[in-house]
Amino acid sequence: MHRKDFLKMGGLGLAAINLPKWPIGPATKPIVISTWDSGMPVNAAAWKLLSANGKSVDAVEAGARYIEDTINCCVGIGGYPDRNGIVTLDACIMDEHANCGAVAGVERIKHPISLARRVMESTPHVMLVGQGAQEFALQNGFTLESADLSADAKDAYKKWLEKTHYKPVINIEKKKDNGPFAPHFFDDGSVNHDTMGLVAMDSAGDLSGAVTTSGMAFKIHGRVGDSPIIGAGLFVDNEIGAATSSGLGEEVIRICGTHTVVEYMRHGYSPEDACKKACERIVNRDREKAKTLQVGFLALNKNGEYGAYAIQKGFVISVTSESENQIHEAKFLL
Numbered sequence: 001m002h003r004k005d006f007l008k009m010g011g012l013g014l015a016a017i018n019l020p021k022w023p024i025g026p027a028t029k030p031i032v033i034s035t036w037d038s039g040m041p042v043n044a045a046a047w048k049l050l051s052a053n054g055k056s057v058d059a060v061e062a063g064a065r066y067i068e069d070t071i072n073c074c075v076g077i078g079g080y081p082d083r084n085g086i087v088t089l090d091a092c093i094m095d096e097h098a099n100c101g102a103v104a105g106v107e108r109i110k111h112p113i114s115l116a117r118r119v120m121e122s123t124p125h126v127m128l129v130g131q132g133a134q135e136f137a138l139q140n141g142f143t144l145e146s147a148d149l150s151a152d153a154k155d156a157y158k159k160w161l162e163k164t165h166y167k168p169v170i171n172i173e174k175k176k177d178n179g180p181f182a183p184h185f186f187d188d189g190s191v192n193h194d195t196m197g198l199v200a201m202d203s204a205g206d207l208s209g210a211v212t213t214s215g216m217a218f219k220i221h222g223r224v225g226d227s228p229i230i231g232a233g234l235f236v237d238n239e240i241g242a243a244t245s246s247g248l249g250e251e252v253i254r255i256c257g258t259h260t261v262v263e264y265m266r267h268g269y270s271p272e273d274a275c276k277k278a279c280e281r282i283v284n285r286d287r288e289k290a291k292t293l294q295v296g297f298l299a300l301n302k303n304g305e306y307g308a309y310a311i312q313k314g315f316v317i318s319v320t321s322e323s324e325n326q327i328h329e330a331k332f333l334l
């Protein structure tokens with residue numbers, strides 16, 4: 001399955017893939033868990049550090065950097081652009097001390113995850129956005145990449161323009177007809193997006209997480225989803241556990257999604273049940289709306305137990321530890 005089809009409804013083609021039954025594998029450390037099947041090589045990059053007694057914060061950054069280096073529809077500078085044809089990137093990182101850093105809407109920086117880490121480590125702030133984030137990057141030795149779209153992104157954007165007959169203001173107004181969350185839906189009902197979120201526990205038992213994305217493809221310029229928001233797209237509490245999300249970011253933000261998952265774990269829920277409860281919060285608020293969207297959460301607790309849950313069928317996670325290295329399909333609500 002390709003993440004760009006994630007928000008489409010049900011029947012996402014996973015039936016053809018023989019995925020292991022959920023959940024398997026004993027609680028263990030170190031361990032790294034990431035969103036999607038594209039998480040497998042990301043985990044491998046993180047595992048190099050984890051398996052050598054490295055720190056989880058270094059491992060999750062290495063994993064995120066790996067995918068930022070690849071051409072992927074929705075992560076890194078090769079990702080799909082916004083409605084104005086500009087790629088804007090969001091990322092965040094959080095460590096075992098609740099140190100956190102984030103960047104949003106940053107342009108032409110190859111490794112937004114490392115920029116987020118720099119915000120975390122060398123400023124008193126948590127988040128920098130847009131032009132300010134780019135300026136901070138350049139002051140800190142990051143280089144400005146080309147503004148050109150990758151060949152894939154150029155092609156996808158061209159097709160999107162043909163389909164939508166894009167005219168800035170009129171098109172936004174027209175899309176209101178499709179419902180309150182219409183900006184994410186194209187005229188044919190499809191959606192393009194992707195996010196890499198990963199959480200890890202190192203051999204010392206410390207938890208960290210990272211998220212990197214170009215966000216929802218063809219979004220309104222300036223739109224920021226859940227991914228770089230601490231408590232929405234990522235949350236780590238070293239006493240309890242860590243969680244990350246993928247899917248329609250606005251819905252995750254509305255329930256402070258990953259913070260909610262970690263709080264459920266604090267109250268004794270297993271990682272899978274905590275993810276399920278968070279999905280239920282979205283679905284119970286508006287079941288009809290929930291039928292048209294997707295959100296998936298994954299979580300890891302302090303014992304090294306993990307789980308995931310989604311609103312719709314199709315959410316998969318990649319898991320790497322001493323005892324396994326494989327993709328699991330999450331259970332789903334609808």
Ligand code: ASP
Nearest residue numbers: 194195215225246247249
């Ligand atoms: N959550 C991301 C966002 O809303 C999209 C994704 O998961 O791919 O920007």
